[in-house]
Amino acid sequence: MTRDSVLKDLRDKFCEDILDFFDKSPKxxxxxxxxxxxxAAATYIFRDLGARFHIAxxxxxxxxxxxxxxxxxETMNLLISLRVKLDKSNPSVxxxxxxxxxxxxxxxxxxxxxxxxxxxHPDLRRxxxxxxxxxxxxPLRRDYQEWDKQAVRxxxx
Amino acid sequence: MQKSVISIGPFHxxxxxxxxxxxxxxxxxxxxxxxxxxxxxxxxxxxxxRRNFEQSTFVIERICGICSTSHPVxxxxxxxxxxxxxxxxxxxxxxxxxxxxxxxxSHLLWYGLAGHFLxxxxxYMWMWRLREEILDVMEILSGNRNNYAMFKPGGVRRDINxxxxxxxLKKIDAIIPTIDRLKKAILDDPxxxxxxxxxxxxxxxxxxxxxxxxxxxxxxxVDRDVRKxxxxxxxxxxxxxxxxxxxxxxxxxxxxxxxxxxxxxxxMKTCLQKLPxxxxxxxxxSIPPGEGIGAHEAPRGETFHYVRSDGTxxxxxxxxxxxxxxxxxxxxxxxxxxxxxxxxxxLAAIDPCYCCTERMAVCTPAGExxxxxxxxxxLSQAKTAKIKREMxxx
Numbered sequence: 001m002t003r004d005s006v007l008k009d010l011r012d013k014f015c016e017d018i019l020d021f022f023d024k025s026p027k028x029x030x031x032x033x034x035x036x037x038x039x040a041a042a043t044y045i046f047r048d049l050g051a052r053f054h055i056a057x058x059x060x061x062x063x064x065x066x067x068x069x070x071x072x073x074e075t076m077n078l079l080i081s082l083r084v085k086l087d088k089s090n091p092s093v094x095x096x097x098x099x100x101x102x103x104x105x106x107x108x109x110x111x112x113x114x115x116x117x118x119x120x121h122p123d124l125r126r127x128x129x130x131x132x133x134x135x136x137x138x139p140l141r142r143d144y145q146e147w148d149k150q151a152v153r154x155x156x157x
Numbered sequence: 158m159q160k161s162v163i164s165i166g167p168f169h170x171x172x173x174x175x176x177x178x179x180x181x182x183x184x185x186x187x188x189x190x191x192x193x194x195x196x197x198x199x200x201x202x203x204x205x206x207r208r209n210f211e212q213s214t215f216v217i218e219r220i221c222g223i224c225s226t227s228h229p230v231x232x233x234x235x236x237x238x239x240x241x242x243x244x245x246x247x248x249x250x251x252x253x254x255x256x257x258x259x260x261x262x263s264h265l266l267w268y269g270l271a272g273h274f275l276x277x278x279x280x281y282m283w284m285w286r287l288r289e290e291i292l293d294v295m296e297i298l299s300g301n302r303n304n305y306a307m308f309k310p311g312g313v314r315r316d317i318n319x320x321x322x323x324x325x326l327k328k329i330d331a332i333i334p335t336i337d338r339l340k341k342a343i344l345d346d347p348x349x350x351x352x353x354x355x356x357x358x359x360x361x362x363x364x365x366x367x368x369x370x371x372x373x374x375x376x377x378x379v380d381r382d383v384r385k386x387x388x389x390x391x392x393x394x395x396x397x398x399x400x401x402x403x404x405x406x407x408x409x410x411x412x413x414x415x416x417x418x419x420x421x422x423x424x425m426k427t428c429l430q431k432l433p434x435x436x437x438x439x440x441x442x443s444i445p446p447g448e449g450i451g452a453h454e455a456p457r458g459e460t461f462h463y464v465r466s467d468g469t470x471x472x473x474x475x476x477x478x479x480x481x482x483x484x485x486x487x488x489x490x491x492x493x494x495x496x497x498x499x500x501x502x503x504l505a506a507i508d509p510c511y512c513c514t515e516r517m518a519v520c521t522p523a524g525e526x527x528x529x530x531x532x533x534x535x536l537s538q539a540k541t542a543k544i545k546r547e548m549x550x551x
Contacts, residue, residue, distance in 0.1 A: 025241055027387065028450065053368045054452070055483075057463045057476035068463065069448065074386040079450060102368030102483055128195040139203060140262065 003076050006049060010080075014041055018021075020083075032083040035093045038069070041082060043099050045071050051080065052098050058110040060142045065091045065116060085115060113140040142152035160188070163497065165504075167196045176485070178498060181494070189499055193400040205475040210236055210444055212223060216464075217477065218304055225453030226259045228477065232463040234389060235451030236310040239444055245436040246391075248312040253297060253391040254428045256309050256453065257421040260343040262291040263456035264414045264421075268339075271411065274502050275352060276538030290332045294325050310503035311337055312438030315353055320470050322429050329426060330360045336422075340415055353408040357491040357503035360405055367487045369479075371458025371478045372417070373506075376410040378403030383454040407506040423479050443470070455480055498540040 007029065010046040011018060013030040017037035020028040033041055045051045072074045079134040083091055094120040108127040115138040118124060128135075137147055160183055167177040175196035181189040201220055205213045206515040217228040230252060237244065244252075272280030273329040299305040300319055307313050343349060359369065364377040374381045382399045384392040400416045402409040446468040452461050458480025465474040491503050 010295075015547045028238070044204065047405070052365075054461050055458075055463075055476070055478040057474070059465065070388070070463070071447075072459070074381065077387045081450070101363075101366045101486065105482065106478075119271060130195070131197075139200065142162040 001076075003044055006073065006076070006078070007072060010041075017041065018070060019125065024139060028079050028081070030083060031083045032051065032085065035084045035086060036084065037072075038084050039094045039099065041144045042069060042071075042096050045082070046100055049073055050075075053102050055077075056096075056106045056110065058140070060114060060140060061085075062142055064088055065114060067093065067110065069096070079090065084110055090113065090117075092117040092119060094119055097121050112138070114138055115141065159183075167193070168197055178504065179486070180497070182213045182497060185496045185498075187495055187497065188491050190231040190488055190500075192488060194485070197414070202475055202477055203479075204480050205471060207462060209470040210472065213475065214308055214310070215306065216304065218308075220479065222303070223263050224259055224457065225304045226255050226445050226452055226456045227460045228462070228479075230256055230453035231455075231460040231474075231479045232477075233308050233310045233451070234453065235449040235462040235464040236472075238449030238451055239447040240441075241345045241449070241465065242311070242441075243437065244439060246433050247316075247435045248437045249390040249394075250428045251307065251317055251430050251437065252503050254317070254425055254432075255295070255305055256390070257425040257428070258295050258298070260421045260456045261345050261418055261425070262288045262295070264418050265291065267414060267456075268343075268411075270504065271505060274534060276541040277349075280339065280343070282447070283335070287332055287335055287339075290328060294328050297325050299319050301318070309339075309438070310444070311441035312436070314438075315389055317432065318541065322432070326426060329422060331386065333422065334379070336418060336452065339440070343415065344412070347544050347548060348545050349542060350408070351548070352541055353411060353502070354407075355406055356495055356499045359404050359491050359507055360404070363487065363490045367461050367490065368483045369458075371454065371456070372410050372413045373458065373484045373487060375399070375401045376413045377405045379392055379460055381459075384458050387452065392424070395424050395431070397424050402514075407502060411505045418434070427511060444468075457481055458484060496540075498536045501534070515547075 003026070010031070011021065012066060013032065014037060017034045018031060019034060020032035046053055051071040051073045054068055054072060058068045059066045059068070065086045065088055065101060067084050067086070071082070072079045080149060086093060094114065095107055097107055097118070104122070105127055106120055108124060110116050111118060111124055112126050112129050114134070134147060137146060158326045160181055161182040163177040163182055167175040167181065176276050177193040177196070179191040179193070180187045181397055201216060204216055208216055214229050214232060217232050218225050220228045227532045267289070269281045269284035272278065272284065292548045295305065296302050298321060299307050299315065307315060318395045324539070357366050359373065361378045364379050369377065369379070369383065378401060380399060381403045383389070385399045400420065444466045446466055450461070450463050450464040460480060461478040463474070463476040464472045467473045488504055492500055495503055
C-alpha cells in the first residue's frame with residue numbers, strides 16, 4: 001500500500017461524507033468529515049489501515065467548535081487529522097471510546113473543558129477539573145470568564 | 158469473598174504528579190483498578206494562549222521536571238510545521254544531543270527507583286550516582302543540569318562550544334564500564350528474573366487498543382518509535398537500533414529501558430563527533446496562519462503537540478499530550494490479577510512519576526487500616542526477600 005492508494009481508498013469509501021480534503025505536505029493530511037460519519041471513518045483508519053491514534057484536540061473557533069482526531073500510519077510516515085465541525089448551540093458527536101480504548105480519557109477532557117457531549121461514552125466523568133468547579137463553565141471556550149474561586153474556597157467546598 | 162478497596166495517593170511529598178489509584182482487592186489479589194488524575198492540573202494550554210510563540214517554549218519546558226526537553230522539542234517542531242520549515246543542520250544535531258542526554262538520565266532515574274521498590278538499594282545508589290555524571294555532561298554542553306532552555310522555534314538558543322566536546326565525550330566514555338557492570342548484574346540476577354517476569358502482562362492487542370507509547374509499547378512487541386517511524390532532527394543521520402521485546406511483562410519494560418541507554422549513548426556520541434558547522438537559528442520573523450503538529454519520542458513515549466496560529470504572535474490553541482496520558486490507562490489491563498505486593502512495581506513500570514505510595518487505606522466494613530508509603534515499599538521488598546530465601550541466596 002502506498003500513500004496515494006490509501007488516500008484514494010479513503011476518499012472513495014467516504015466520498016459522501018468528506019467535506020474538505022487538504023493535502024498539506026507529504027506527511028500531513030487534514031480531512032474534514034461530517035460528524036455522523038466520524039465513528040465509521042475512525043474505525044476504518046484505526047482497524048483496517050492499522051493506524052495509531054495519537055489524540056484528539058478540541059478548539060473553540062468562535063463561530064463553531066472543532067475537534068481534530070489525529071491518526072498516523074507509521075509504515076508510511078503519514079499523519080491523518082480528521083476534523084469535525086460542531087454547532088455551538090448543541091455540540092455533540094458520537095464517542096470513539098468503545099472502538100479505541102485510548103480515546104476514553106481525551107473525550108472526558110474535551111467534555112469538561114469545551115462542553116462537547118459524547119453520546120455512547122461508557123464513563124463521562126470529570127477527569128482534570130476540581131470537584132468544586134461549577135457546572136457549565138468551560139475554560140477553553142472563548143467566552144470563558146474567570147469565576148470567583150475565592151468565594152468557593154471561603155465557602156469551604 | 159469479601160472485596161476491599163485500597164486507595165493509593167493522591168499526595169506524595171517526594172515525587173511530582175499526584176495521582177490517585179483505587180485498587181479493588183479480593184484477599185491479596187487485585188481485581189479492579191481505577192485511576193483518578195487532575196490533582197496537578199495547571200492550565201498550561203490556556204496559559205500558552207496568552208504568551209507569544211517564543212515565550213511559550215519556556216512555559217511548556219516546565220510541564221515535566223524530569224523530561225523537561227521533550228515538550229519543547231515537540232512544540233518547536235509543531236510551530237515549524239505551520240510554515241513549514243526545517244531548522245539548520247547544526248541545530249538539528251544539538252537538539253538531538255540534548256534530547257538523548259535527557260533520555261539517559263531519565264531511564265537511569267527510573268532504574269534507581271525501580272531498584273528501591275524491589276529492595277535493591279545498591280542499584281538505586283549506583284544508578285543515581287551515574288545520573289549525576291550525565292547531568293554534569295548536560296551542564297557542560299548546555300550550561301544547565303535540567304531545564305536546559307536550549308530551544309526556540311526555528312533553531313536553538315545557544316551553540317555548543319567546540320572546546321567542551323572532548324570533555325563531554327571523555328565523561329560519557331567513563332560511565333560506560335559502570336553501566337556494563339550494572340547491566341550484567343541486573344540481567345543475570347535470578348531474583349530479579351523471578352520477581353519481574355510474568356507480572357503486569359500487557360498483550361500486544363491491548364497495547365495497540367490503549368494506544369500505549371514508548372517503552373510500555375515496545376516491551377509488548379509493538380515497534381513504535383517516532384524517531385524511527387517519522388525521523389526528525391538528526392535521528393535518520395546516525396546509526397541506531399530500536400529496542401523491541403515481546404515479553405509483555407515488567408521485565409520486558411526494564412530490559413527495553415536498559416538497552417535504550419546504550420542506544421542513546423551511541424546517538425549522543427556520534428552526534429557530538431559529527432556536529433556539522435553552520436547556523437543554529439533561522440531567525441523566524443512571524444508565524445503565518447495555519448496549524449501544525451509536532452511529535453517527539455520522550456523517555457516515556459511520544460509527546461504530541463498541536464498548535465494553531467491565526468497570524469498574530471500568539472497561538473490560538475496549543476494542545477499538549479504527554480506520554481503518560483496514554484500509558485496510565487493501561488494499568489486497567491496490567492494490574493488486575495496481580496498481588497498488592499506486585500501492584501507497586503506494575504504501576505511503576507510505565508514510569509508515571511510515582512506519586513502513588515504516600516498513603517494507603519484499606520477500608521473494610523469492620524474498620525479502617527492505613528498503609529503508608531513505607532509499608533507498601535516494605536511489602537514489596539519483603540516479597541523479594543522471600544524469593545531470595547526460597548532460592549537460597551543470602
